[in-house]
Amino acid sequence: MPEDAELSLESGRSTVIHSIDLTHPDLSMRSGHLKMGGMNPQGIEISATSRFLTINGRPWLPVMGEFHFSRYPQEGWRTELLKMKAGGIGIVATYIFWIHHEEAEGEWDWSGQRDLRRFVMECGDAGLLAYPRIGPWAHGECRNGGFPDWLLKKCGGAVRQDAEPYLSYVRRLYTQIARQLEGLLWKDGGAVIGVQLENELIHGADHIRTLKRLAQEAGMEVPLYTMTGWGPAEVPQDEVIPLFGGYPDAFWVRQVEDWARECRRQYVFSPGRNDDLIGEDLLPRREVGDLSYLERYPYLTCELGGGMQVSYHRRPFIAPDDVAAPLITKLGSGSNLPGYYMYHGGTNPAGKYTTLQESQATGYPNDLPVLSYDFQAPLGEFGQIRGQYHALRLVHLFLQDFGEDLAPLPANFPERLPSSLDDCETLRWAVRSDGRRGLIFFNNYQRVEGLPDKPGVQILLRLKEENLILPSEPVTIRQGAAMFWPFHFDLDGIQLKYATAQPVCRLKMEDGYCFVFARRGGVEAEFAFSDGVKARTAAGVELTVRGGCLRGLPPGEWVLIRDERGQSARILLLDEEQALHCWKARIWGAERLFLSPAGLIFDGEELRLHARTPEELTFAVFPPIPDPSGQGGMEGCFQRFTLRQSWRNVEVACRRVRLAAPARAVPVGPAGVAQASEDEAFDRGEVWEVTLPEEALEGWREVYLRVDYVGDVARAYVNGRLVVDHFYNGQVWEIGLRRFAPEVLKHGLRLVFLPLRADAPIYLAPEHRPNFEGRSEVLEVRRITAQGEVEKVFQAGVWA
Structure with a gap:
């Protein structure tokens, strides 16, 4: 059967079978060649291979989000970090803007909201890892890219290179940072697992090598060293890992007639890592040339757009799906670290002598707000929760529980890819698979223009040991759908052939696991097993399994699956609204799933709800908890608690x-x-x-x-x-x-x-x-x- 075979059915409908050959996936991997890795006092080692990060030699696929400590009041850090953790973030990246700490030469300020040490300690206390981006040059839409004015006066143009007196000042900066981080590095039992050197330096491999040496000499011995890889950048071989990114729009491009065309690239699956658009306003153009050197490094990101800042001349408006869909395309294209810039917005601190924003007046390409750095991020300038926070969390929960399984699976692409960035008709999909198991990723969302429905879709997977067609009947991939389906997915010993529902997470229960799935994109949830599987609801109602296919699962109720060998597991299906209100935490002695429209914070044994309307003061929890007050009521397998109280308006x-x-x-x-x-x-x-x-x-x-x-x-x-x-x-x-x-x-x-x-x-x-x-x-x-x-x-x- 050809790649995309269109068949006419007796009903008059047509179906297009999209096929992909997974019989010879590229499973090659190098390890031990990268000059990094480190162990903490508890014996936990973090390192990297050419495919993925590792913890104690096992694949690790964490999620990283950027939050600038010096752009947010210190007294709010803990709450905001707990919000990030509840959103599925595991690593907090943060710029260290030199000008925020040494605005006047020799006058260092690490106090208040500039207190790096306190911030990293707060990260650790919240159960988060920390990843400082130590510059010296940062950008981040800061004045001079973060360089103090006095530095530029003393060094002139001889900065960001191996030149004196610039390097002597960098040594002093790195010594200051190292003092702040003393005892807080991974090797000390602390939260700091790595540092990023410089930023957007594309012709400076030797300088990056020098910066790494200076950081280590100052005491910053960490498992991971990274740099930004776009440009593409020259990378000192095996000394650092180049990280990549991509944004839904770009405030820095010169055009003002339309959204930036190249941003369409974020909504297609592609083996390419480099995004030419990032830093276009500042970086000299470089011929792309041979990028085979990237095969030495895992595909990781540090700047997936969590939103987009506005400049004076370009003011994009970002919707939640503008941010959520590129996460699907990057994962489907093989990325093994979603790293968001920004995940949390902020406000520039007040300068002693000048304002601290990027501006044309200081020789930079854009005028930014004097203070606001909201970035339309998942968490806003004042901690507001935005729609993409919920959409991203749904995928982050999956990565927390199944990232170890996903990370080793290479990306595979169908022969027929979109012919150009303007091709809205070709189905956009890719597969992460080792030839036996994996995930099928779909994206039918594109910012601004939108993509039409793709009716009559079936997938043919040519695996090493079989050909698998799914689902059993053609489906429509609706406009706006961005999702993934599993195949040959292990349910605690029961083999799930495939599902047309997105796996969310798993809950460890007293008698086994409960696997949580979500309906996505309007597609009916179908679960396919081997013959002989039986299914019943929590109420004991037997469900019909025809030809190994189970459909019509009631959302919000678990279903017990049992095979002929006596193996069993629970499946819990969420509808699309429940999925966006879904949270997971270990609290009150067990792993629990929560459904709530409120913002949830898990703080020790406390559940904190943030709500702007009285209707949001409610949550449902599974498994149920002891209810001494008798306030909880059951809804399916969930236990519902609602606080009813009077609500007053704030008059101004x-x-x-x-x-x-x-x-x-x-x-x-x-x-x-x-x-x-x-x-x-x-x-x-x-x-x-x-x-x-x-x-x-x-x-x-x-x-x-x-x-x-x-x-x-x-x-x-x-x-x-x-x-x-x-x-x-x-x-x-x-x-x-x-x-x-x-x-x-x-x-x-x-x-x-x-x-x-x-x-x-x-x-x-x-x-x-x-x-x-x-x-x-x-x-x-x-x-x-x-x-x-x-x-x-x-x-x-x-x-x-």
Whole structure:
């Protein structure tokens, strides 16, 4: 049968059998050649092969998320780190921006939110590993890429290379960092498992080698050393692992007419690791040439876009699936470390002498907000939970439980791939398999344009020992679907031939395992076994298994599967809504699955719920827990607890005190793109005063001011101090108020808005670009409201 065989059925429907040859997968692997690896005092060794990371020699597929400690208040670190852990993050990456710590030469500041040592300790206490990106140059949309102004004055252009006096200053920086991390490295029993050297340096293999030596001489002996690999970069052989990335859009590209075409690459399966678009505004172009050297290194990422920052000239609006779908394509293409930039947004700290954002005025290509570095990340600038946090968590749970099985499986691609980035008709799929078992990955989602339904799909897997066609009847891969299906999947001794449901996690129970699956993409869940398998529900109802296929599983109820040998396992199917509200943790003496629309934090024996509406104050748990208060009720196999309480609104008083003067003509800056307004422009902006009652924060974990407006730029001041700013992109502007208390309660906020000109050379998503209706500019403050978020604690079967 040819690669894509189209068959006509008697019913008049047609089916396309998409086939792939898995009889000779590339299982080659090198180990022991990379100059890295290390053991902690407990005897746990972290290392790497050419395919994957390892723990004690076993494959390891962790998840890494970036959170900049110096861009978030210290008192909030623990809660935010626990949110990251609940979201499935295992490693926290963080930049060390040199200018944040030595803005004036010789005056080091590692205090407050700049306290690297405290942050790494908090990571360890939360059960997370840490991965500092130690520079010296970082970028991260920081002023000078993180270099202090005085360094550039002293070294001129002789930076980021083996030159003096630059290297002498780098030695001093690395010594400072090493002191902060003393006793916190993996070899000491600490959380730091590796460091990234430099960033986006593509012509500097010798310099990277020097930086590694300097880091080690300073005391930073860690299992893993990495660098960014895009460009593609020159890599000092076997000294570091090059890491890659990819973003759903790019604020840095020069064009303002449309979304960046090359970003379509994130929505296709491909063996290529390099993304030419990352750093396009800063990096010199390099001929791609022979990339076979990458076969020496595992395919790991450090910059999968968890969202996208806005610049003044380009302001993408990111939807949850814009972020979730590339995770599927990267995993299906062979990546063995999802590493997000950013996973958590933040706010630039105040500088002593200057503001600390990237700008054209400092010789960089883009103008960024002075303070806001929200990045539209899964967790926002003020800790807000966004939709991609839930969508990503669903896959992270799988990687936590089955990453060891996935990591050794090579990526395999069908002969027929999309013919170009504009091909929306060809089915996008790939298979991770060793020729016997594996996962089929599908993506039918693409940002902005969308992809049409793919009807009549069946898959033919040519395996080493058989040909496997699935599912039993053709299905439609719907627009927006991004998912994976297992085949020859071990269910605690029972062989699952295949399933058209996505595996989520497994729960270790007293009498075996319960395997959790989720319906995805509107496809009916079908589980195929060998003949002789029987199935019954928890209530004892026997289910029909026809030809080894089990369908119609009730969502939210476990089903017991038993084969002819007496082997048994439970399957628990979730519907699509349940899946996005699914959490897993070891708490109250067992592994448990939770369903809740609230934000959940697992803190020791406490379950903490963060909710903005009373309807969110509920959770269901499986297996059930002791219920001394009798508050829990059963829903299928889940035990439901709901807190019913009165809910009050947060009232704010708003009044406009000044109309905006006509907007200035938007100039083109030295980098050839629109240049942001100077501070003086805000003296002519529209001003709104917002006041809050003294008790506005009482009873709330956080109160968010929500500003729905259309315009160019907005700023918020408290008692004359700029506290946060915003470039309009269609997103409601949210400001967490608690960090500004008690000042904000006494003085309120002063919001200043600038109009958006119709002729401004600025990219906005079409659905968020205002209709100017013949006007030369637009400014409309639609609504200013406040929304409270509560925290409720559940412990020992009762609400605290």
